[in-house]
Amino acid sequence: MAIDSVPIIGGGVSKRELKIFWLIDVSGSMAIDGKMTAVNRAIKAVIPELQSSAEDFPDIQTYVQAMKFGNGAEWHNSSAEKIESYVWREIDAEQAVTDMGAAMQLLAHELTEEKLGKKAIPPVIILLSDGQPTDNYEGGLEELLKQRWSKKSIRVAIAIGKDADEEKLKMFCSNPVEIPPFVAGNETQLVKFIKWASVALSRTASTPAIDATGGVAAVPTPPPIKAEVKIGEASDDTDDDVW
Amino acid sequence: MSKLKEGELIKNGFALPAAGGMKCVIEEFIGGGGQGEVYRVKLGSETLALKWYFEDSQKSELKASLKNLINIGAPNDNFLWPKEVIEYEGKFGYVMGLRPAEYQKSQLLVNGKINLNFRTVAHACLQLADSFRLLHIPGLAYQDINWGNLFINPSTGDILICDNDNVTEHGKNVAGIAGTYGFMAPEVVMGGLPNAHTDMFSLAVLMFRMLFLDHPFDGKRWVDTACWDQAAQKKYYGQMPLFIYNPSDSSNNPVAGEQDNVILRWKMYPQYIRDCFTKVFTEGLTDPENGRLMEENWLDVFRRLQESIFPCPYCEVPIIYDVDKIKNEGKISCWNPKCQGYEQKLPTPPRLRIKIGKRERIVVLNVDTKLYHYQLVKSAPSLKEGGPVVAEMAQNPKDPEKWGLRNLSNNNWTFTTNSGDIKDVNPDKAMPLTKNIKEIDFKTSATAEIRI
Ligand SMILES: Nc1ncnc2c1ncn2[C@@H]1O[C@H](COP(=O)(O)OP(=O)(O)OP(=O)(O)O)[C@@H](O)[C@H]1O
Numbered sequence: 001m002a003i004d005s006v007p008i009i010g011g012g013v014s015k016r017e018l019k020i021f022w023l024i025d026v027s028g029s030m031a032i033d034g035k036m037t038a039v040n041r042a043i044k045a046v047i048p049e050l051q052s053s054a055e056d057f058p059d060i061q062t063y064v065q066a067m068k069f070g071n072g073a074e075w076h077n078s079s080a081e082k083i084e085s086y087v088w089r090e091i092d093a094e095q096a097v098t099d100m101g102a103a104m105q106l107l108a109h110e111l112t113e114e115k116l117g118k119k120a121i122p123p124v125i126i127l128l129s130d131g132q133p134t135d136n137y138e139g140g141l142e143e144l145l146k147q148r149w150s151k152k153s154i155r156v157a158i159a160i161g162k163d164a165d166e167e168k169l170k171m172f173c174s175n176p177v178e179i180p181p182f183v184a185g186n187e188t189q190l191v192k193f194i195k196w197a198s199v200a201l202s203r204t205a206s207t208p209a210i211d212a213t214g215g216v217a218a219v220p221t222p223p224p225i226k227a228e229v230k231i232g233e234a235s236d237d238t239d240d241d242v243w
Numbered sequence: 244m245s246k247l248k249e250g251e252l253i254k255n256g257f258a259l260p261a262a263g264g265m266k267c268v269i270e271e272f273i274g275g276g277g278q279g280e281v282y283r284v285k286l287g288s289e290t291l292a293l294k295w296y297f298e299d300s301q302k303s304e305l306k307a308s309l310k311n312l313i314n315i316g317a318p319n320d321n322f323l324w325p326k327e328v329i330e331y332e333g334k335f336g337y338v339m340g341l342r343p344a345e346y347q348k349s350q351l352l353v354n355g356k357i358n359l360n361f362r363t364v365a366h367a368c369l370q371l372a373d374s375f376r377l378l379h380i381p382g383l384a385y386q387d388i389n390w391g392n393l394f395i396n397p398s399t400g401d402i403l404i405c406d407n408d409n410v411t412e413h414g415k416n417v418a419g420i421a422g423t424y425g426f427m428a429p430e431v432v433m434g435g436l437p438n439a440h441t442d443m444f445s446l447a448v449l450m451f452r453m454l455f456l457d458h459p460f461d462g463k464r465w466v467d468t469a470c471w472d473q474a475a476q477k478k479y480y481g482q483m484p485l486f487i488y489n490p491s492d493s494s495n496n497p498v499a500g501e502q503d504n505v506i507l508r509w510k511m512y513p514q515y516i517r518d519c520f521t522k523v524f525t526e527g528l529t530d531p532e533n534g535r536l537m538e539e540n541w542l543d544v545f546r547r548l549q550e551s552i553f554p555c556p557y558c559e560v561p562i563i564y565d566v567d568k569i570k571n572e573g574k575i576s577c578w579n580p581k582c583q584g585y586e587q588k589l590p591t592p593p594r595l596r597i598k599i600g601k602r603e604r605i606v607v608l609n610v611d612t613k614l615y616h617y618q619l620v621k622s623a624p625s626l627k628e629g630g631p632v633v634a635e636m637a638q639n640p641k642d643p644e645k646w647g648l649r650n651l652s653n654n655n656w657t658f659t660t661n662s663g664d665i666k667d668v669n670p671d672k673a674m675p676l677t678k679n680i681k682e683i684d685f686k687t688s689a690t691a692e693i694r695i
């Protein structure tokens with residue numbers, strides 16, 4: 001009797017949950033210069049990368065959830081969805097202002113122990129905006145940061161174009177010194193930042209890497225904004241125009 | 244040569260200068276990592292992989308280290324070792340073998356997407372131990388052994404070890420690498436530098452995860468920790484690690500419903516395997532030099548495991564013949580809850596008891612059992628040297644129900660019957676395996692008895 005064909009039973013281990021949140025500005029100005037198109041393209045492009053990256057962490061289940069904020073804030077996906085089966089529904093810019101404070105408040109409800117469960121790892125939160133907050137941002141942020149889980153979370157911000165309020169976005173960041181808000185001046189950069197923030201930071205949350213300087217490198221180095229000789233993944237558009 | 248513009252190298256057909264006037268032609272982008280990007284390339288007629296470093300990693304020490312590794316050469320074929328440094332406009336990368344598609348991420352084992360049976364997993368662990376043994380012999384250290392760098396061919400258990408650019412001389416640390424949480428030795432978690440001793444810890448963690456699927460330190464503490472962040476990992480992997488089966492402290496035992504893989508498998512593997520891991524994960528926590536098993540010890544362990552596997556006569560799941568277990572429990576039984584032989588006494592499989600001087604090894608006889616040279620000689624540490632098949636099972640052409648052992652070696656074996664007759668088994672001939680045989684002499688200083 002040959003036994004090579006018999007697998008041992010089992011497979012599948014108990015998993016921890018990783019949640020990635022995208023908070024997306026849908027104010028009117030996002031309709032201009034193809035910003036919203038770029039956001040949609042970037043998220044669509046990052047999903048397969050996140051799926052393949054998730055395979056490297058068989059003991060972690062990755063979920064994603066997107067939020068829109070403009071006139072108030074609402075979840076684009078009513079609940080966090082598994083990355084394996086996630087399909088991106090495009091978001092449109094609205095005739096709206098930039099209620100970032102409302103976004104902070106809405107997110108605060110998700111960073112509770114009941115919502116994140118008993119087996120979690122630090123959530124990754126990516127804030128995307130092209131403008132000035134129009135409501136009580138500081139108040140909303142305070143409520144967010146009051147949550148015990150906020151302290152554990154990895155929060156980064158991406159400023160889209162020159163009009164974004166970098167100082168305000170900095171207040172949101174969990175590590176504003178080493179990873180201050182990225183300023184995306186064009187679509188290529190925006191796509192790169194969204195990908196990096198989603199993939200590299202979720203990998204860091206999954207298995208923190210440490211360097212040999214004795215210190216703990218809590219986060220990987222952000223991508224260079226302009227490398228003189230950047231030998232990179234082919235981008236199918238060579239359009240480098242500034243918005 | 245014209246200046247390289249952003250994204251230019253990626254264009255199919257871009258040619259980088261290589262040694263001896265050759266060209267390294269970019270064919271396709273494969274993927275990006277923390278330190279650089281990897282491309283499929285053609286160098287002469289060979290298809291290879293090129294790793295090109297990001298700006299941050301373009302360091303002269305790394306380049307020198309790569310050249311040193313190339314001079315030393317690959318420990319064995321299981322490593323996708325640097326073959327040549329490629330330089331262009333003050334920047335560099337290196338080429339290595341391209342990983343064939345049948346080699347899959349070892350993590351897929353843990354989420355059940357690929358499966359290894361006892362035999363293939365023993366083969367994979369054996370290869371791992373032997374590969375790192377050969378890497379450590381010339382004084383090198385890998386520094387970041389973790390499952391992300393290991394690829395497995397699930398049908399054979401053959402392995403490939405990637406990311407060899409961080410390999411360094413034991414005690415040096417060129418790339419500034421410390422390792423990966425969950426695999427690092429506790430002293431590295433606490434800020435120490437990786438070296439060959441810390442490799443041996445990480446190797447044990449990796450093999451444990453391949454054999455038991457769960458993590459050696461993730462027991463009750465893991466279940467009780469809501470947020471498994473860096474602080475928690477530093478505490479439980481660095482400051483106060485506690486093996487889930489620490490014999491004198493059960494407070495971190497695996498939890499049913501959460502860590503069922505290890506609960507099941509800890510019972511399935513023999514005591515000698517449990518003992519090895521227990522040693523590394525208790526004594527080895529604080530005694531890097533003597534508390535962590537040498538690769539040679541692991542080789543013995545996995546060879547022994549390979550020799551002792553047989554299929555359940557009812558359901559065919561692989562079962563390990565384990566003398567200690569038989570002594571303790573009075574029987575061998577099937578571990579498959581769905582099998583009619585579950586926890587029942589199974590007939591003991593036929594086996595050879597091979598004696599080499601004072602040493603003894605028990606080889607279970609299945610229809611596809613083969614004997615290798617290393618099993619019949621006093622010491623054969625290296626797999627390559629221990630390689631050739633010297634015997635295989637053979638059916639008697641007159642009665643296929645009757646099994647024998649074919650001599651594939653160059654020696655003329657003999658066997659002695661119970662009545663004292665001595666018979667020859669010349670190369671390519673097969674001898675019967677019956678109760679009537681007292682002893683086989685393989686003419687290698689090894690003799691064997693048949694246990695039926
Ligand atoms: N020799 C190779 N053949 C085929 N694919 C390879 C080879 N080496 C690397 N790759 C693939 O290329 C991609 C990038 O590899 P790289 O080693 O840079 O990534 P990584 O392991 O994530 O990086 P690092 O550990 O350096 O951060 C990965 O998808 C990897 O599987």
Ligand SMILES: [Zn+2]
Pocket residue numbers: 555556557558559560577578579582583584585
């Ligand atoms: Zn059975």
